[in-house]
Amino acid sequence: MKYISEFRNAEIAKGLAQKIQEAVDPNRQYALMEFCGGHTHAIHRYGLPSLLPKNIELIHGPGCPVCILPIARIDYAIALSHLPKVILCSYGDMLRVPGSDQYSLLKARAKGADVRMVYSIDDALKIAEQNPSQEVIFFAIGFETTTPPTAVALMQAQAKKLKNFSIFCNHVLTPIAMHTLLENTTEPSPNLDGFIGPSHVSIVIGSDAYKNVAEKFQKPVVIAGFEPLDVMHSILMLVKMINAQEYGIQNQYTRAVSSTGSTQALKLIEKTLELRDTFEWRGLGWIRHSALQIRKEFDAFNAELRFPLNIPEGKEHKACECSRILRGVKKPQDCKLFATACTPENPLGSCMVSSEGACAAHYAYGRIS
Amino acid sequence: MCLAMPVEVIALKDYPSAIVNIGGIEKEISIALVDNIQVGDYVILHVGYALSKLDVQEAQKTLALLNEMIKDEIH
Ligand code: SF4
Numbered sequence: 001m002k003y004i005s006e007f008r009n010a011e012i013a014k015g016l017a018q019k020i021q022e023a024v025d026p027n028r029q030y031a032l033m034e035f036c037g038g039h040t041h042a043i044h045r046y047g048l049p050s051l052l053p054k055n056i057e058l059i060h061g062p063g064c065p066v067c068i069l070p071i072a073r074i075d076y077a078i079a080l081s082h083l084p085k086v087i088l089c090s091y092g093d094m095l096r097v098p099g100s101d102q103y104s105l106l107k108a109r110a111k112g113a114d115v116r117m118v119y120s121i122d123d124a125l126k127i128a129e130q131n132p133s134q135e136v137i138f139f140a141i142g143f144e145t146t147t148p149p150t151a152v153a154l155m156q157a158q159a160k161k162l163k164n165f166s167i168f169c170n171h172v173l174t175p176i177a178m179h180t181l182l183e184n185t186t187e188p189s190p191n192l193d194g195f196i197g198p199s200h201v202s203i204v205i206g207s208d209a210y211k212n213v214a215e216k217f218q219k220p221v222v223i224a225g226f227e228p229l230d231v232m233h234s235i236l237m238l239v240k241m242i243n244a245q246e247y248g249i250q251n252q253y254t255r256a257v258s259s260t261g262s263t264q265a266l267k268l269i270e271k272t273l274e275l276r277d278t279f280e281w282r283g284l285g286w287i288r289h290s291a292l293q294i295r296k297e298f299d300a301f302n303a304e305l306r307f308p309l310n311i312p313e314g315k316e317h318k319a320c321e322c323s324r325i326l327r328g329v330k331k332p333q334d335c336k337l338f339a340t341a342c343t344p345e346n347p348l349g350s351c352m353v354s355s356e357g358a359c360a361a362h363y364a365y366g367r368i369s
Numbered sequence: 370m371c372l373a374m375p376v377e378v379i380a381l382k383d384y385p386s387a388i389v390n391i392g393g394i395e396k397e398i399s400i401a402l403v404d405n406i407q408v409g410d411y412v413i414l415h416v417g418y419a420l421s422k423l424d425v426q427e428a429q430k431t432l433a434l435l436n437e438m439i440k441d442e443i444h
Pocket of ligand 1: 317319320321322325332335336337338339342343347348349350351352359
């Protein structure tokens with residue numbers, strides 16, 4: 001497909017690998033974190049680690065929205081799905097994420113709950129219009145990429161005066177998560193030399209959104225496209241910045257990302273959503289101002305207000321290492337359940353569910369190497 | 370989840386709907402998040418929404434830059 005296949009050219013990838021080889025200082029290590037699960041997926045799918053010099057280490061970050069959602073929020077969604085007259089809709093991956101005691105939305109469905117997988121939040125709006133006697137709840141998750149569609153849906157629900165549509169909002173923010181990763185906490189954190197920065201999140205928030213974190217921690221961030229050549233090109237840019245001891249933002253993904261982001265999307269988010277005081281992330285714990293909640297003006301569409309539930313603290317699978325994997329201090333192979341008890345068909349932790357999860361990506365493409 | 374891809378807009382319907390071509394398959398998407406979309410534009414599609422236009426000139430520039438950079442490597 002146009003603007004995809006050109007960025008997968010093997011010849012150019014090899015040329016870039018050569019350039020990176022020439023650029024690296026053999027006397028040092030380069031620890032680069034790809035923040036986004038989309039990059040984790042691309043890196044494994046195209047076998048990029050095998051093209052890179054040994055002293056470049058790619059560390060998976062927490063940028064997989066399915067992976068970072070804490071178990072209590074999954075339990076909440078499952079409890080919502082079991083309420084009478086409820087149709088619970090969400091994006092596909094969410095149905096398979098295990099909650100406490102390995103119970104999932106798919107299992108809830110098997111027990112009779114009306115749980116539906118939708119491609120777009122617009123489909124959930126349509127289901128609400130078609131089923132006026134049912135309560136349709138959309139389980140909204142994701143970083144800044146899936147947030148603008150949620151904002152549009154809130155505006156539409158208000159304009160259409162829908163009485164039976166609400167959103168269980170779990171949108172989280174990227175720059176603050178980078179900040180938390182880099183801050184020295186009591187938990188072990190990896191020593192990172194730079195970030196392969198988010199592609200599609202940056203379309204919305206703009207490359208300037210990482211300026212504070214890059215400057216405060218003096219790290220280079222290269223906003224990178226999702227195709228293999230984009231990732232290789234970005235790694236080369238990062239190596240050069242690290243060699244020159246430069247920090248700050250560079251943008252490799254100029255065909256889609258501007259410095260200021262999408263004014264239209266940001267305006268809609270501002271209108272409908274606001275910062276939460278605090279939100280729990282799997283692996284990173286509670287982080288102040290790291291997520292969004294529905295504004296007061298849209299209370300009628302806020303599932304947490306319409307269906308307040310007391311959810312006990314979530315129970316992770318005891319041996320699951322997702323938390324440490326999401327912080328970049330462990331690898332999927334370090335988990336003794338990996339590829340034995342835990343597989344994409346039977347995920348025991350969230351990192352094995354979505355194709356962007358580190359465990360799922362390693363399982364699908366990375367085990368041989 | 371975050372996977373998104375460039376697709377070509379092939380028809381505009383009642384705003385904010387548009388039809389795009391995804392590798393030969395037609396799909397209806399929302400263009401509520403991006404202004405001034407024309408037939409023939411490429412947009413980055415994510416969970417049923419166009420997130421932004423793809424800047425075709427910038428795409429060509431990046432490809433030209435990559436080709437230029439590796440010129441001396443592949444001979
Ligand atoms: S392999 Fe499964 S159980 Fe182990 S860390 Fe990954 S998701 Fe968790």
